[in-house]
Amino acid sequence: MSRINVMQPWLGEEEIAAVGEVIASGWVAQGPRVAAFEAAFATAMEAEHAVATSSCTSALHLALLVAGVEPGDDVVVPSFSFIATANAPTYCGARPVFADVDHVTGNLTAETVAAALTPRTRAVIAVDQGGVPVDLTALRDLCDPLGIVVIEDAACGAGSTYRGRPVGAGAEVAAWSFHPRKIVTTGEGGMLTTSRPEWAERARHLREHAMSVSAAARHASVLAPPEEYTEVGFNYRMTDIQAAVGIVQLGRLPEVVRRRRELAASYRKQISEIEGLRPVADPPWGTCNFQSFWVEVGPGFPLDRDGLLTHLAAGEISARRGIMAAHRQPAHRERVTGPAALAVTERLTDTTLILPLFHQLADSDQARVVQALRVTQP
Structure with a gap:
């Protein structure tokens, strides 16, 4: 029996050709392809400025810095997220304060943030968890009058919408991921988008060691001007090789999202017939790209979450535990702060799993996954 993976990036001959062109050009570091990818991504996401980075984690770090987060500050984050969301504030010397999430969407709400x-x-880092759009307006209505910056962690969000626009379009600053688990991938890589030109300018400066002259500009000069390092910066650059792949991937985005939503609708229809399973769904304010198709295993199901994972694995179906709880991890266990209880986070972390969903998933393979879920019924 062939294995069904939980995720598989959609890469093809176009990406291979794009990389070949970059290699043939002789310029493979951050350069013209990165600039082109930034422009294309900004247009697609309706952002005013886009700054390519080495990862979403580095984009989050830069977002916090340009937003003015300093040592001793508190940053409210969901524990129900990949560890990078909680790590980024610590890079600034700030303290991550964990907030709980909504049971249905897995996202922060104005109520859970207010409690934290x-x-x-x-600042607050609000995640579009698994591609489910966060209710950004509600969070900004709470935070803007208090002078608290809402940073959208749109790592999983490319292709999702919020109130008729791409997620991230209404944020002062957002961070994106191009990891292979994401719908648009560059292998590794990230992007910062912002409505503020001064924040974009500072992010570009910091990502390249805070040099006064970019590496591309120095390379273009026969006699390179002397550079100056005006502050402590970082090496958070994307390469032209990665950007070339990203440009092709961005062109695939509408088709990828269409297919993922088609597969998600099929999953939802069939899983709704199985007692004890609750699949993720679109929230009232937007549409989901279903970067991760997660399912909650309830008390009416004959197996618990880990038992179901074991059952699926026995059938060569690779599912994954749901989103982690960062406050339970050794790296952050001693950092648990704030008055908020995290009951929903812990419940979802213990009861959810992610099912296989990717562009190339055959209908027959999806049927095999659903059948594996059904055979556990009494």
Whole structure:
């Protein structure tokens, strides 16, 4: 029996050709392809400025820095997220304060954020978890009057919409991921988008060691001007090789999202007939790209979450545990702060799993997954 993977990037001859062109050009570091990818991504996401980075984690770090987060500040984050969401504030010397999430969407809400605010809160990182759009307007209505910056962690969000626009379009600053698990991939890589030109300018400066002259500009000069390092910066650059892949991938986005939503609708229709399973769905304010198709295993199901994972694995179906709880991890266990209880986070972390869903998933393979879920019924 062939294995069904939980995720598989959609890469083809176009990406191979694009990489070949970059190699043939002789310029493979950050250069013209990166600039072209930034422009294309900004247009697709309706962002005013886009700054390519080495990862979403580095984009989050830069977003916090340009937003003015400093040592001693508090940053409210969901524990129900990949560890990078909680790690980024610590890079700034700030303290991640964990907030709980909504049971249905897995996202922060204005109510859960309000319960986690402290007098030192400088920013909130709101995640579009698994591609489910966060209710950004509600969060900004709470935070903007308090002078708290809402940073959208749109790592999983490319192709999702919020109130008729791409997610991230309404954020002052957002961070994106191009990891192979994401719908648009460059292998590794990320992007910062922002409505503020001064924030974009500073992010570009910081990502390249805070050099006064870019590497591309120095290379273009026969006699390179002397560079100056005006502050401590970082090596958070994307390469032209990655950007060339990203440009092709971005062109695939509408088709990928269409197919993923088609597969998600099929999953939802069939899983709704199985007692004890609750699949993820679109929220009232937007549409999901279903970057991750997660299912909650309830008390009416004959197996618990880990038992179901074992059952699926026995049939060569590779599912995954649901989103982690960062506050349970050794790296952050001693950092648990704030007054908020995390009951929903812990429940979802313990009861959810991610089913296989990717562009090339055959209908017959999806049927095999659903059948594996059905055979556990009494």
